[in-house]
Amino acid sequence: MTEVKNHGDKEEKLKELAADVLEISRGRLLVNLRYMDVALTFHDREVYHGSLSTDGRVLYYDPAFVLRAYRESKEMVTRTYLHLVLHCVFCHPFTGPDTDRRLWDLACDIAAESVICELDLPCTRSDDDGRRRDILRKIRRDTGFLTAEKIYSSLRKNELSTADSAEKMKQLEELFRADEHSAWYLGEAQPPAVQTVLSGEPETVRDDMITESEWKEIAGQIEMEIETFAKVRGKFASSLVQNLRAVNREKYDYSDFLRKFSAVNETVRVSDDEFDYIYYNYGLQHYQKMPLIEPLEYREDSRIRDFVIAIDTSGSVAGEEVQTFLQKTYNILKSRESFHNRINVHIVQCDAQIQSDEVITSTEDFDRYIETMEVRGLGGTDFRPVFDYVDRLVKEGSFSDLKGLIYFTDGLGMYPSSKPAYKTAFVFVESGYNVPEVPVWAMKVVLRPDEL
Secondary structure, eight states, rough: HHHHHHHHHHHHHHHHHHHHHHHHHHHHHHHOGGGGTTOOSSEEEEESSSSEEESSEEEEEHHHHHHEEEEEEOOHHHHHHHHHHHHHHTTTTTOOOTSSSHHHHHHHHHHHHHHHHOOGGGGGGOOTTHHHHHHHHHHHHHHSSOHHHHHHHHHHSSSSOOHHHHHHHHHHHHHOOBOGGGGSSSTTHHHHHOEETTTTOEOOOSSOOHHHHHHHHHHHHHHHHHHHHHHHHOOOOOOHHHHHHHHHSOOOOHHHHOOOOOOOEEESSSTTTTTHHHHHHHHHTTTTTOOOOOOOEEEEEEEEEEEEEEEOOOOTHHHHHHHHHHHHHHHHHTTTTTEEEEEEEEEEESSSSEEEEEEOOOOHHHHHHHHHOOOOOOSSBSSHHHHHHHHHHHHTTSSSSSOEEESSSSSSBBBSSSOOOOOEEEEESSSSOOOOOOOOSSEEEOGGGGGG
């Protein structure tokens, strides 16, 4: 009995020592990263067998692992703590069900380690940082910015099916992995039943973990804090700022966005929502084929009719992106709920002057244009000629009810000084996170390349 009690006392002592080590690591980070104080405190710490992990609310830790790592290197525990916190700040645990988890895990680890390498804090340094920086430079050449989304897209592009590639991926995982990601994937690979440090009672899967929106709010606070600190202390790690901007930028559903330009029209068709067939059939049967209620033949229907798609064909906009954007827009327009039988869509190409205007009146016209389109221009950028041209078309009666103009561009051009009479949106493909501002009267949509 005494032996069992001593064993229990020893386990409790290990838990307490490991918890103290984590608190020391957190304190070392707070000294260097005051602007991240809101992110460096977890609601709970709970014990499990593995290394370190989190579901966004609880910090799971293995006391034996923490103490062993601390004995080998104080910096290793502090670095792992920061690595894990950065995953949360960048919303890495909140991924979709269709994500390739092995590639996503690796992409997230690379993104977190890129920030740690750039911060280069004495309390997080590692002998492997030189190797990591060499690899990060190579990845950056391909992705531009070291966010998990961009790294993930790059990894997916590069086939990893060959033995060579599989070995390379294994090496990357070993170099960049710091924590366990099992707690990210709810309902599948949860950490084993854990015990709370305070009560010692078994825990089951938690249903009150912190939400993605809460971590986004934390990321927004950190970005604002960094802006304040930067005015006093100069520049910050670019990877940290880029990842925060990636989290904080608004996400768009382009399909929903495009429907904002729909025109409300009455369509001659039975309104199934308002028509009651019971009374209708009752009248036919009992009142000499006289229906009690006539079918409602009209209903309001939001579908696109008059519409302008302007394409910036200056040298800074890639032709392949233009075609992909048009194809995506076309696919949305072509859906039965969005496309009128007869339409009037003008596709205007313009750099510093109007290069072409193709009028589309049917789905067949759109098919033909997509197949044969050529990008014309490749000069400078000026948005004003398109608006002048569309205004003239409106005056000439080319549109019966123009509802919107979408301008696909990189944003580096001259905007009109006054608001047009129709809805206007500028659509950008993300090449970084410094997206140009648009006039107050215009809408702005930023799409990632993988959203096209």
